[in-house]
Structure formats: C-alpha cells, structure tokens
Amino acid sequence: MTGADASSRDTAERVAAVPAADPLTPADRYQELFQAVQRTRVFPDGKTFVDCIPRQDPQRILERYRAQQHRDDFKLTDFVHAHFAEEKAVASHYTSDPDQSLKAHIDGLWSVLTRHPHEHPAGSSILPLPNDYVVPGGRFREIYYWDSYFTMLGLVESGRRDLLATMADNFAWLIDHYGHVPNGNRSYYLSRSQPPVFALMISLFEERGLCKALSYLPQLRREYAWWMDGTDDLRRGDAHRHGVRLDDGSVLNRYWDDRDTPREESFLEDETTASRSVRPAHEVYRDLRAAAASGWDFSARWCDRADDLSTTRTTAILPVDLNSLLYIAERQLARLSESAGRREDAADFASRARARRDAMLRWMWDEAQGAFVDLDWQHGSRRELVTAATAAPLFAGLVDDDPRAERVAATVRERLLAQGGIATSEVDSGQQWDSPNGWAPLQWLAIKGFARCGQQALARDIAQRWLHTVGSLYQREGKLVEKYVLTHDDDGAHGGDGGEYPLQDGFGWTNGVTRRLLHEDPEHPAHRACARSRRGT
Template sequence: MSPDGALPRDTTERVAHVPVADTLSPADRYQELFVAVQRGRVFEDSKSFVDCVPRQSPKRILETYRAEHGQPGFELAAFVHAHFHEERTPQNHYVSDPGQSLKQHIDGLWPVLTREPREHPANGSLLPLPQAYVVPGGRFRELYYWDSYFTMLGLAESGRHDLLSTMADNFAWLIEHYGHVPNGNRSYYLSRSQPPVFALMIGLFERHRLCQALRYLPHLRREHDWWMDGADALRPGEAHRHCVRLEDGSLLNRYWDDRDTPREESFREDEATAAQSGRPATEVYRDLRAAAASGWDFSARWCDRTDTLSSIRTTAILPVDLNSLLYKLESKIARLSALGGRSDVAADFAARARERQAAMDRWLWDAQRQHYVDYDWRHGRASTRLTAATTTPLFVGAAAPAQAAAVAATVRDRLLVQGGVATSEDESGQQWDRPNGWAPLQWLAIHGFARNGEEGLAREIASRWLHTVGSLYQRECKLVEKYVLVHEPDGAHGGGGGEYPLQDGFGWTNGVSRRLLHEDHAHPAHRARAGTRD
C-alpha cells in the first residue's frame, strides 16, 4: 500500500503467486470430527491435530467420517492417522557442535528455523505467506507476531538482512489481506492478534537502512484501525472489541479475541478450565483467548486469584504494555505522516498519542507504588500486582523522567534477580510468572532503562541475562524458550509451568541474546562453548 492507500507496485508483484488461503479453522472445517479427536485424546498435545495436514479434501474426509464412525469396529485414532499427516516435533533438537561459541550457535540456527513458502502444504491450517520467515522452534512451526520482532534483532546482528526484508514483506502482506497481523500464520489464529510491534519492526528496518519506512505507513494505519474498531461510538463505561471508554472519556485498549470457543490448539485445556470456573464457559474461553493474544499465556496478572487459572478475566484488564505499544504506533504514524506531507494526519495522530499518554498517566500510573500497573476497568481499580510490563512505557518513550526513575528503583528493589528481570512477583505455576524469565521482557527493560538515563541498571540486567543464557548453553548446547532466573548450583535451567513442555530453539532468545552480545563485546558469555564447563 502507498500513502494514498494503493498497494505499491513492487509489493503487488511479489505477492501475486501466493495461493488463496483456506481461512476456515480446523474446528469449523471438521466440526464433530474435530471435537471427537480432541476429546478422545488421539494426540497428546491439542495442537497436534490442528496442525495436521489432510491427505485428501477436508470435505471428503468429513463426509467419510460421518459415513463410517457409527459402524462396528470403527477406530477413531486409526481413521485420523489414515486421513491426516501429523507434523511431529523433532525429538532431537538442534544441538551445537562441541566447542562452538554462543554467537556461532545462534548464527547457525537461522537456517534451521527458516521456512519457505514452497513448504506450505495444501488444505492445512497453515496460512501461506509470500516470503521466507523464521519460526520460534519446537512445537511452534509457524510465524508468530510479537516473537518476530525480538527474533529480528538477532537477524540484524547476524547480517541476515535478507530475512529481515522478507519478513517485512510478510507482515505487510498479512495486514493487506487480513486487516491485522494474526497471532500466527494459522487459520485458528485469525481471530486475534498479538502485541502490536510492527511499528517497532519498521524502526529496526530504518536503523539498518533496509527500506523507506514511509512505504509502510498505510499498513500502520490499517493496523491501528483494526485495534480501534468501534472506539468513536463508545460512551463512558462502554467497551467494544479492543476498546474501552473510561468514565472521564479517555480511551484505552484491552486484549480481545473475536471468538468465544475453546482455543483449538488448547481445546482440552480450555474445556477443563471453563468447567472449574463457575462462570459461563463462553466468558472463560474469551478471556483465555485474550490472554493468548497478549503473549502472556498465562499469568496471574490476568486472574483474580493466583492459584487458579479459572479466575481469569483478561478482557476486564487494560494492560500497560499494550497501551504503550499503541502509543508507539500512534507516534510512528504521526512522524511518518509528517514526512509524507500529510500534516493533517500527523496532527491527528500526535494528538491521539498525547491523549493516550495522558490516559496512561491517570489510569496506569500508581504514584503510591511508584510503578506502572494494569487497570481493571470492570471493578474500577488498579491492579496491585507488579510485573515486568511496567518497563514498557519507558521503552516507547511515554514515561516522564520522574516516572522512569521511580520504575527503575522499583524494579531494582523487587524484580531484579540473579538471572535478570523477573516476570512478576507471583509464583502461580503459570509460565509468565516467577521463577521464569523471558527474553522479550529483558529487552524491553534493558532498552527502556537505557533510554531514560538508567544505563547502569540496563547493563546489569543485560549482563545477568547473558550469564543465564550462556550458562545453560555451555551445559546443554542449546537455547530455550524461557529460563529459571534463580540458578541452581550446577548453573541456569530452562523454565517450566504452562500448558506444554519447555521448547528448544528458540527464536526470541536467539534474537535478544545475539543483539546483547553485540552490545557487550567483553561479556564472559562470548567465551561460553557448547558442551564445556567453567
């Protein structure tokens, strides 16, 4: 798309060969067969079936199931394996050669994690993309939205500008064709997005001189339209999709999913959670889906109680990190519009950004606790929980100097631990809480503090995180999705909790760690070697 709303000629030519996607999700496509497979536990992981590739027409498979399933001797598992190909997660993940450095390991992983459009199977849930892309790894065999920004940080430092460019085309293409970037390029992810980081990606492209950022202005505006759908008609106290109008007339956003059924990739887990809640199942499903859209799936920050996921109320929460990223999006649109000669649009979006910042200061800043918080708009109260999301306003430039200094003091006192910045203060058993630490949260904290004059704290977090990653790499020859930030005597360990086993790979850990190694040439993690000990 161009600033006047038309697709750029070169983009149109590049994506002309992309096949038409089947946007029906597996639940919609296979109906009672889908339910039978998931409830019947044909696969150990609920995600396995929704990622299966049909061996013939999905319509024909469903017709055959309806004709055969009531017959004597019918075996569901045998039927499924006869009609679908399972894409298995490799049992033996990529392991570095002994003696290879951490940086060499990461650089060598990019080809392993790269997927090509020609590899897209027909009639499955995978949404075709026009260009090559990088996946996280493990059971995550598709492109993920917010993961990709953090992965791109490392691609840039590895000199893989080719992949940065193709991934830029992919995200622009998704916005052009679906109006937003889905959670991932699967049909069952189309009803939601993830943290809106396309504006951050464009900043990365600019810094590395890959393209003119102005060409992506229409995509930014279309993404903003999707997030703000229905906002103009809201009165105080009303909500629609992602938007909530508060009592003072200010507007903030929440996470949302357009469907209120169990997540197809976690069908059994969601049915079990809803059954424990005592609430209408559709409400619970929507809140579980909205938490998946947040990227923090799952955390006590979305729940009334830390000991049960069934108390989840994500759609009642106005998250500080989401609104920070939308502030960044509005600010980026304002800047690019000014560069493109659209002073009227620039003024409009600059005003939107200022209004959002003022709303964040009123509703998401806790002056007594001295940190940013989430706000429960249904109960009319700020959350009392401290999470690493409190650093996001600093990262996007929405914090005043006094606020940034206060957040730094709070994080140093309450969230800084041996291995980096703790995800939260809660030990809920969910993976986005203690004791786990995550690469994207380290990055937001490090560069949020560095941007606001807290360079010492930024360096300390980066150093601790690299020690964590390097320690496990040296012992186990790999990088993983998340880490326990309090080390055992034998070194760092991979994190636990959540709905699935710890995943190897791993895209955003590779990306953030590769960039931090570039920023600190003297860190001992440079000397870490696979399969050795200090």
C-alpha cells in the same frame, strides 16, 4: 531494468503466487470430528491435530467420519491416522558444533529456523506467505507476531538482511490481506493478534537502511484502525472489541479475540478450565483467548486468583504494555504522516498519542508502589500485581524526563530483579508467565526502557545477568530455550517450567535478544561459553 525494478517484480510475482488459505479453521472444517479428536486426546498435544495435513479433501474426510463413526469396529485413532498426516519438523542437516561460541551457534541457527513458501502443504491450517520467514522452533512451526520483532534484532546482528527483508514484506502482506497481523500464520489464529510491534519493526528496518519507514505507512494505518475499531463511537463506560472508553472520556485498549469458543490448539484444556468457573463458559473462553493474544499465556496478571486459571478476566484489564506499544504506533503514525505531507492526519495522531499518555499516567501509575500497573476497567481500580510490564512506558518514552522513571527503577531493583534477569512477576502461580521464569522480550523492553530514562546501571545489570543465564545453559546443554528459571543452582541456569506444553528449544526470540546483547557487550563472559568446555571433552 534496474535492480530495484527486478526486486519489485520478483516480490509482485511471489505475492501473486501465494496459494489460497483454507477459509475455515480446523474446528469449523471438521466439526464433530474435531471435537472427538481433541476431547479423547488422540494426540497428547492439542496443537498436533490442528496442524495436521489432510490426506484427501477435508469435506470427504468429514463425510467418511459421519458414515463410519457408529460402526462397532470403528476406531477413532486409526481413522485419524489414515486420513491425516502429522506435520513433522522440517528436516535439517544442522549439527551443533560443541566448540562453537554462543554467538556462532545463534548465527548458524537462523537457516534451521527458516521456512519457505513452497513448504506450505495444501489443505492444512497454515496461512501461506509470499516470502521466507523465521519460526521460533520446537512445536511452533509458524511465525508469531511479537516473537518476530525480537527475532529480527538478532537477524540484524547476524547480517541476515535477506531474512529481515522477506519478513518485512510478509507482515505488510498479512495486514494488506487480513487487515491485521494474526497471532500466527494459522487459520485458528486469525481471530486475534498479539502485542502490536509493527511500528517497532519498521523503525528497525529504517535504522538499518533496509527501507524507508514511510513505505509502510498504509499498513501501519490499517493495523492501527483494526486495534481502534469502534472506539470513536463509544460512550463512557462502554467497550467494543479492543477499545474501552473510561468514565473520564479517555480511550485505552485491551486484548480481545473475536471468538468465544475454546482455543482450537488447546481445546480440551480450555473446556476443563471453563468447567471450574461459575461464569458462563463463553466468557471464560473469550478471556483465555484474549490472554493468548497478549502473549502472556498464562499469568496471574489476568486472574482474580493466582492459583485458578478459570478466574482469568483478560478482557476486563487494560494492560500497561499494550497501551505503551499503541502509544509508540501513534507517535510513529504522526511522524510518518507529517513526512507524507498529511498534516491533518499527523496532528490527529499526535493528539491521540498525547491523550493516551495522559490517560496512562492518570490511570496506570501507582504512586504507592512506584510502578506502572494494569487497570481493571470493570472494577475501576488498578491491579495490585507488579510485573515486568511496568518497564514498558519507559521503553515507549512516556516518562523520559520524569521522576517516575527513577521510582520504577527502584521498584524493579527491590521486587523483580533476580539472579538471572528481570522476573516476569512476583507470583509463583505455576503458570509460565510468572515467577520464577524470565523471558527474552521482557529483558529487552526493560533494558532499553531503563537505558532510555538514564538508568544505565540497571539496564547493564539486567543485560549482564540475562547473558549469564543464557550462556550458562548453552555451556551445559548446547542449546537456547524459550524461557529460563532466573534462580541458578550449582549447575547454573535451567530452562523455565509451567504452562500448557513442555519447554521448547530453538528459540527465535531468545536467539534474537541474546545475539543483540552480545553485540552490545563484546567483553561479556558469555562470548566464551561453548558446550564442549562444560563437558570437559
């Protein structure tokens, strides 16, 4: 038996051994018990309960709750702790060495952030996977779709081909099993996805010699079909799920969630937000869920009023970065279909890519601002807010030989370039996906987008500023975090603020992007950052 045969057999055996996921989400499974727990805040963080592990059969727990809840001596908190176990952080013997360089620290973290299929508890909300995978860290104890691509960038440079291979197979398995990649591998995430980066993943796999991208063509086709479901039959001005047909007949995409109830992991927060709106609650819930699908949860980008989350209208907005990623997928599908000898399919996908590009240049280019912006399809107008997403068409190759790339570069220098990197937006709304915060994935898209379009000086500048930001915090605190404030003080950089939960350490995509940028800039001072040097010990 060859090594390839053995590997194929091992993969098949792992897939066959994947235990069945609970078909119901926690809200569906526990019904009024779920609502009582979340509304009374038995746990300060709403995500805690939806990740809890039942100590016995879930149906039996619900029956006991119904039988006991009206007793005079019933205490909900006691009942919950008696019947559920909190999902604890995976035990690790890892201790950060204060003498470690930033690069060595990241290399050592991958094993800490790795989860194994045998660790999946029965009856919980986890969607079991066949292979090992890397989580972001902190409260995020499952994979997240778009996070994982940026994590993979670092795994490559750390020499962790083993994890790259297992994660590749996991994402293919999710598409085969569910028809799309969920927001994360939890049952309560199944109704939505995240920015579609599977095409980027398989390009990375091929570039690094892990496998031929052609082997993932079936999964890429199936995921694309999920995003485009129903669009071929749309009339002008109509929408269905992720697709919208505009008045000129072109089709662009939006974020969507198939449910219109409060997010289970943020149940009370969503009910509170909806109570402030004049719109029907189910519309607000759908738009909050769609914003979570975007990965930008939350931002003034989706709101009619920056200071009021209840004005979120995500499903009315066609995002420039989502459509850039789908343009990449269409071009990838055309290339791979041609390689597979499916010339008719190749021509169809190439035509779809051209049509999307034309529509984006027509509808999303703001000549006055010199930027790509989102489109409010319901109002028929471009959104005024300029965000870091303006670099996504450059990253996707829409304007490789186009003067618009230079205009975007000038706009970013003037309006978004901050001390520590490229700002998420110009608005300080109090939400985490706005100023003053900066995020690793947005730095990467901008750096590679500007470099692709001949704006190497700006690309280098953003990369150097970001490495200084991450290195400064690492030197002071010995860790990497989810997001960063891009304005430094006398102590250097600080972790970002805002949002529904505290700042998280870890952190998968920060590690990945930073590790890749360190590889590309071997002389940057961040290489010399170590925690002990700042502490003076």
